[in-house]
Amino acid sequence: MVNLNEYLGGIATSISEARLMSDLKSLEIAEKFAKHDLLKHFSIPRFKAKNIELTIPVAIGELENSYEKEYQPIDNIGFNSKTYTILKDASKATSFDRKTSISIRSVIAKETDELERNIKSTENQDLSLKQFSERVAEKFVSVSKEKLDYTSLVNKLTTDLKSSIKTRQLVKQNTKVIVEAHKLNEIKPENIVQIKMTLNEESMEWYTSENENGEKESKLLPE
Known part of the structure; x- marks a missing residue:
């Protein structure tokens, strides 16, 4: 059995590859036409699919669950406040002067934004949080102005802030289907599903233009 999404995706990919093979053949023919005195005036034959309709028989095998973690956005207000409190508790000073307080809060806010970007790009929550703490x-x-234990402070931040970064588990269902002809022949017709699939071709081509500075720009646009 195969996953339904992979099976249908494979069919669509195969058709795209068939179009590529056809275009390469058209290019080969165009080169031959260009060298011929008469054929060079002819149009180049090229395959173009308007609509491709497929009827695909499958039998539903089983539903398979897969689990993924999804990162949830940080509660910046609560997270930043907690970070500030940890730093304040690590200091022997009973309070910070206004300038220092503003500076520390600004640093925390900036680094929290960086932390969110790092988690989303690397999906490594523990490493991103440790780098944030550092x-x-x-x-x-x-x-x-005090002599503080840098390593202990990093560990304190990393440990205490970990619970503030939350993830949730997503359940995804993969539909397994039977597609082999010899297996489908053994299944009752009423248990076979006919999938109607229509593929519409929307080709892209490079469009080159010149901007106001005289520089050429190329964009991939619908044909």
Whole structure:
């Protein structure tokens, strides 16, 4: 059995590859036409599919669940406040002056935005959070007039903030289908599903234009 999405995607891909083979053959013919005194005035034969209609018989085999983690956006207000509190508790000072407080909060806000971007791009939550803690701790130590334990501060930030970054589990269902002809012959007709699939061709071509600076620009646009 195969996944239904992979099976149908494979059919669509095969048709696209068939179009590629056809275009390469048209190119070969065009080169021959160009060298012939009479044929060079003829149009180049080229396959173009308007609509391709397929009737695909399959039998539903089973539904298979797959699980993925989805990252949820950080609650910036709560997260930034918690980060600030951790830094403040690590300091012996009872409070920060207004300038220092603004500077620290600005650093935290900036680094939180960077943390979100890193998690989304790398999907490595633990590494991204550790790097966030290192950057924040480094900048906090540099503005603080106290002698602070950088390593302990990094560990404290990483440990205490981990619960503030949440993920949820997504359940995806993959439909398994039977497609082999010899297996379908053994299945009762009423248990076979006929999938009607229509493929419409929308070709793309490179369009070259010149901008106001005289520079040529190429864009891929619908044919």
